[in-house]
Amino acid sequence: MSPVLIKKRTKLSTAQATFNRLNKKIVALRHDIQELPEREKVITDFYKKHVHALFVKEGELKYALLIRLDTVYQTGKLTEKNKSLLAELVLAESEQIDDFPLSDAQIEEMHRIREKYELIVSELTPEEMEKERVAVALEAFSFLGGQPNTKMRQAANMEELEKLLEEYYEEAFQQEAERKSSCSKTQERAQPKMTKRELKQKLQEEQTMKSIREIYIELVKELHPDKETDENIRQLKEERMKQLTEAYQNKDLASLLSMQLNWLEDTALDPASQTDEVLKRYNKVLRKQLSRLEQEYELLCSAPFPGVLGAYAGYRQIPMTRLKSRLETMLQIHRQELENVEDYVCSYETLTGLRKNLKNFQARQKEKMQQMDWDDLIDLFLMR
Numbered sequence: 478m479s480p481v482l483i484k485k486r487t488k489l490s491t492a493q494a495t496f497n498r499l500n501k502k503i504v505a506l507r508h509d510i511q512e513l514p515e516r517e518k519v520i521t522d523f524y525k526k527h528v529h530a531l532f533v534k535e536g537e538l539k540y541a542l543l544i545r546l547d548t549v550y551q552t553g554k555l556t557e558k559n560k561s562l563l564a565e566l567v568l569a570e571s572e573q574i575d576d577f578p579l580s581d582a583q584i585e586e587m588h589r590i591r592e593k594y595e596l597i598v599s600e601l602t603p604e605e606m607e608k609e610r611v612a613v614a615l616e617a618f619s620f621l622g623g624q625p626n627t628k629m630r631q632a633a634n635m636e637e638l639e640k641l642l643e644e645y646y647e648e649a650f651q652q653e654a655e656r657k658s659s660c661s662k663t664q665e666r667a668q669p670k671m672t673k674r675e676l677k678q679k680l681q682e683e684q685t686m687k688s689i690r691e692i693y694i695e696l697v698k699e700l701h702p703d704k705e706t707d708e709n710i711r712q713l714k715e716e717r718m719k720q721l722t723e724a725y726q727n728k729d730l731a732s733l734l735s736m737q738l739n740w741l742e743d744t745a746l747d748p749a750s751q752t753d754e755v756l757k758r759y760n761k762v763l764r765k766q767l768s769r770l771e772q773e774y775e776l777l778c779s780a781p782f783p784g785v786l787g788a789y790a791g792y793r794q795i796p797m798t799r800l801k802s803r804l805e806t807m808l809q810i811h812r813q814e815l816e817n818v819e820d821y822v823c824s825y826e827t828l829t830g831l832r833k834n835l836k837n838f839q840a841r842q843k844e845k846m847q848q849m850d851w852d853d854l855i856d857l858f859l860m861r
Contacts, residue, residue, distance in 0.1 A: 492756035499763050506770060507739075509794070513777065516793055516800055523804050524785045529578065531815055532786050536577025540587060542822045543571060547590050549831060562835045565842070567594040576786060607634040614638055689733060693725045696736060787811075 489497070546567050550560060571591040574584065596606055611632050615625050623645070632638035700721060702714035717736070724732035782790035788807060795803050824830040 490753050490756075492753040492760060495760045496756055496763075499760060499767055502767055502771075506767070506774060509796075510774060510777075512797055513793060516795070516797060517782070519797070519800055520782075520785060520789055520792055520804065523801075523808075524789050527808055528787075528789060528811065531811055532576075533578055535815055535818055536579045536583075538818050538822045539570070539574070539577060540579060540583050542825060543567065543574075543587055543590050545822075545825055546570065547593075549828075553828065553831070559832065559835055562839055563831075564594050564597045566835065566838050567591075568598055569838070578786070604633075610635050611638050618642070689725065689728055693721065693733060696721055696733070 546563060549555070550563050550567070555563065567590065571587060571594070574587040574591060579587075592606075595601075596603065599606060599609075601609065611634065614635065615629060615638070618625060618629075626641075626645075629638060629641050629645075632641060697718075700714050700717050702711045702718060705711040705714055721733070721736060723729075724736065778793045779791075782793070789804070792800065792803060792807075821834075824834060
């Protein structure tokens, strides 16, 4: 797809200018998609060399803090008000317990502590708490594009819902390729309980697979060689169909997006020889396609990033020219934050320090509630 070439000082029409603008976006998007694997490699190598150990240390500190707070709650001499605040503090400190590379035993213990204080703070029964968890999980499932069925809505607990979600994913994956049909039976062995992070990752993976299937079907319609009478074009389409099939089987969304962008360029009109009316119609289609591809690129960049935790996983959209410097800056911030976490955990070693932190926590909670009230008033005003 070539930009409109007009002689110097000749003013472009609106349609021609729009075509040029869309063309530049397509070129930039294709560059981002093709560069993405290189960015991911740089991030992964940097993470392994400099970052992983920081997350391990932070996880150990978080684990030690929760154990300390749980012990104090059970044995410490606290007023009823401070015990109530302490229970809320434990919940707040356990919000991201799945985001650290700890041992299975440590993670299990942290989950036990969190579930214990969820019941204390909420004053719900275990059965009522399970229903709350099911409702939250279904909301996340719907937000990421899933469609809860009747059985999912009626699930009595997370174990039952997780089994239904496994069946849902199994059915979806059965449709993606014939080569998997021989192993489509659901395994009967007990499945380990999914964490919130694992559940979110599963939902994101399903959304990615949905996008992969949609793009694959669209390109098959355009690239299938059987309808082509020109032998040269037929051979070209046969080669591209092989690449398309390989990318689909490998669940390679980046390659599929790149192929679709190439197809857009190959089928472009010659803008300099077209009337504005023709260009307007083509621009309308092109704009819609480009918007769709930009959304898919966003999905690709937000998909699970195996082996990389925290904000580093969100750096895939940063160009290579700025990526290393941004990673270095993030590492410096991370090291400073870790020092702050160490000081914070140490401050709980005395009962005096604990009481001081509880007072600070209460002030933060009060400020948060006031901010929520202000936000509600703004929403009410905007709705009037």
